Amino acid sequence: KVEEVLTDGRRIITFRNGTKKEISADKRMTTISFFNGDVKKIMPDQRVIYYYADAQTTHTAYPDGLEVLQFPNNQIEKHYPDGTQEIVFPDHTVKCLYSDGFKETFFPDGTVVKVEKNGDKTVVFSNGQKEIHTVRFKRREYPDGTVKTVYCNGRQETKYSTGRVRIKDEEGNIILDKK
Numbered sequence: 001k002v003e004e005v006l007t008d009g010r011r012i013i014t015f016r017n018g019t020k021k022e023i024s025a026d027k028r029m030t031t032i033s034f035f036n037g038d039v040k041k042i043m044p045d046q047r048v049i050y051y052y053a054d055a056q057t058t059h060t061a062y063p064d065g066l067e068v069l070q071f072p073n074n075q076i077e078k079h080y081p082d083g084t085q086e087i088v089f090p091d092h093t094v095k096c097l098y099s100d101g102f103k104e105t106f107f108p109d110g111t112v113v114k115v116e117k118n119g120d121k122t123v124v125f126s127n128g129q130k131e132i133h134t135v136r137f138k139r140r141e142y143p144d145g146t147v148k149t150v151y152c153n154g155r156q157e158t159k160y161s162t163g164r165v166r167i168k169d170e171e172g173n174i175i176l177d178k179k
Helices: none
Strands: 002-005 011-014 020-023 030-033 039-042 048-052 057-061 067-070 076-079 085-088 094-097 103-106 112-115 121-124 130-133 137-141 147-151 156-159 165-168 174-178
Touching: none
Parallel strands: none
Antiparallel strands: 002 011, 011 020, 020 030, 030 039, 039 048, 048 057, 057 067, 067 076, 076 085, 085 094, 094 103, 103 112, 112 121, 121 130, 130 137, 137 147, 147 156, 156 165, 165 174
16 A cells, blocks of 8 residues: 655555545545545544445435435435434435334325335325225225225225215125115
């Protein structure tokens, strides 16, 4: 290796494989430029910023344990010390994955999807409608109070806000229509 000390106090160490390590005069910042194009910076605040040249991806690790990845398509992922992950997609959709298995996705149009650890899913649409999906049924709730439920066996039940109830069997035949 070759070591240079510059007049401004910086030190540059060049290794045989082409990797260069630059240390600031105050020794608070280090930049390592690897032979493959990757760059690692250790900042004065102890952040470690690693740029992967081939993937054009930046990984920043903070002293408190937070890790942030920035991809070339503008996707950003945050990995928190408690295991929570937050992913911001290029279209501004935000997905949160919690350490307990719960997932939430926020879409730009205002739709929110929540998935429980057991797989139950709730979709709240921006127009006020709500869908609930479980292994037993799928239900849509409308702002006027109407509720339509389709059970896993194919039976359908619609409860209208007027009090009317209509039930259809698996083949779609009306078996009850109470007004």
